[in-house]
Amino acid sequence: MALIDTLDTLFGIRKALVVGFFVALAAVFVVMPMAIRKLRGAGIVGRDINKPGRPEVPEMGGLAVFLSFNAAVFLVLALGDLNRTQESLVLVGLIVAAGAAITGVLDDLVRLRQQFKAFIPIGFSIPLVLYADDFVVDFGLFAYDFGVLYALILIPLGVAAASNGFNMLEGFNGLGAGLAVIIGGAMSAMALASGDVLGLVLLVPLLGALVGFLAYNLYPARIFPGDTFTLFVGATLAAASMLSKIEFWSALLFLPHVAEFFLKARGRFSTQSFAQEVSPDGTLHYDGPIHSLTHIAMRSGRHTEPKVVVLMWTGMTVYAALVLLAYLFWG
Numbered sequence: 001m002a003l004i005d006t007l008d009t010l011f012g013i014r015k016a017l018v019v020g021f022f023v024a025l026a027a028v029f030v031v032m033p034m035a036i037r038k039l040r041g042a043g044i045v046g047r048d049i050n051k052p053g054r055p056e057v058p059e060m061g062g063l064a065v066f067l068s069f070n071a072a073v074f075l076v077l078a079l080g081d082l083n084r085t086q087e088s089l090v091l092v093g094l095i096v097a098a099g100a101a102i103t104g105v106l107d108d109l110v111r112l113r114q115q116f117k118a119f120i121p122i123g124f125s126i127p128l129v130l131y132a133d134d135f136v137v138d139f140g141l142f143a144y145d146f147g148v149l150y151a152l153i154l155i156p157l158g159v160a161a162a163s164n165g166f167n168m169l170e171g172f173n174g175l176g177a178g179l180a181v182i183i184g185g186a187m188s189a190m191a192l193a194s195g196d197v198l199g200l201v202l203l204v205p206l207l208g209a210l211v212g213f214l215a216y217n218l219y220p221a222r223i224f225p226g227d228t229f230t231l232f233v234g235a236t237l238a239a240a241s242m243l244s245k246i247e248f249w250s251a252l253l254f255l256p257h258v259a260e261f262f263l264k265a266r267g268r269f270s271t272q273s274f275a276q277e278v279s280p281d282g283t284l285h286y287d288g289p290i291h292s293l294t295h296i297a298m299r300s301g302r303h304t305e306p307k308v309v310v311l312m313w314t315g316m317t318v319y320a321a322l323v324l325l326a327y328l329f330w331g
Helices: 002-041 062-079 084-110 114-124 127-130 148-168 177-195 197-217 224-242 249-253 254-265 293-299 305-330
Strands: 046-049 056-058 137-138 143-145 283-284
Touching: 002 056, 002 062, 002 197, 062 084, 062 197, 062 224, 084 114, 084 127, 084 148, 084 197, 084 224, 114 127, 114 148, 114 224, 127 148, 137 148, 137 249, 148 177, 148 224, 148 249, 148 254, 177 197, 177 224, 177 249, 177 305, 224 249, 224 305, 249 254, 249 305, 254 293, 254 305, 293 305
Parallel strands: none
Antiparallel strands: 046 056, 137 143
């Protein structure tokens, strides 16, 4: 009966999900050119460090991604066959995403202190804390009921870790958006296999918006994502994992970002992921201490920025495939 109910739910919203994906994708193509012009005109730009001459590029592109995603999710809710409880849970996830996006906007505009920014996600995780009613986490070989600790500790910790962790592994054209597509795609497959597809209402529109954004953020980037993007994407992935009850397996997908956190901690969070020097032909050079996964990629040979990004994507794809296989066997 559980499988039948799951299939009924999926078939009831599948058309809405397809529409949501393409609406988010199309909305990015409509909104992003305007955002690029407006942001450049307002002087909201950053230096493209990994290129000769370090050209100025508009940043805070995550705002257009969030607006496109937000519109698509509301459309899925309008077209989909969800009950009131399911709709409420999706709206709670949207509130979490919006809180993260607003925090990112503030950080992009006024540069919030790192210590302050690290704890803000605890505040915008409160809606999930209030609406949580399933305190069991599936670890594959066993499940454990955390009781009220799930709401009071695991939810705030998960949202804060995902949003801040995703914010750390960036700095190359297309890197963060590509990693988000890989993680979001793996999570979508898990949500389908789990029998709880509610997280797809967030994940599918997010994937549509991410694919659209990549068209503008791939090398050579016409716009940077900014913290608006990274904080919002991390928080949305965390919320979706809780809606589809795949928290543990989604956390495994974020282990590269956890590794990035500890590498950055070695440098007391004062180091960047960028190259030390860029040759006129675009080759990146880094021979300093390893304070980022991108440093490992740059030290593995003579690579241009697109090659470093492809190496990072390939590694994440292989790792995500292994996590997905593990979930299918033991989840």
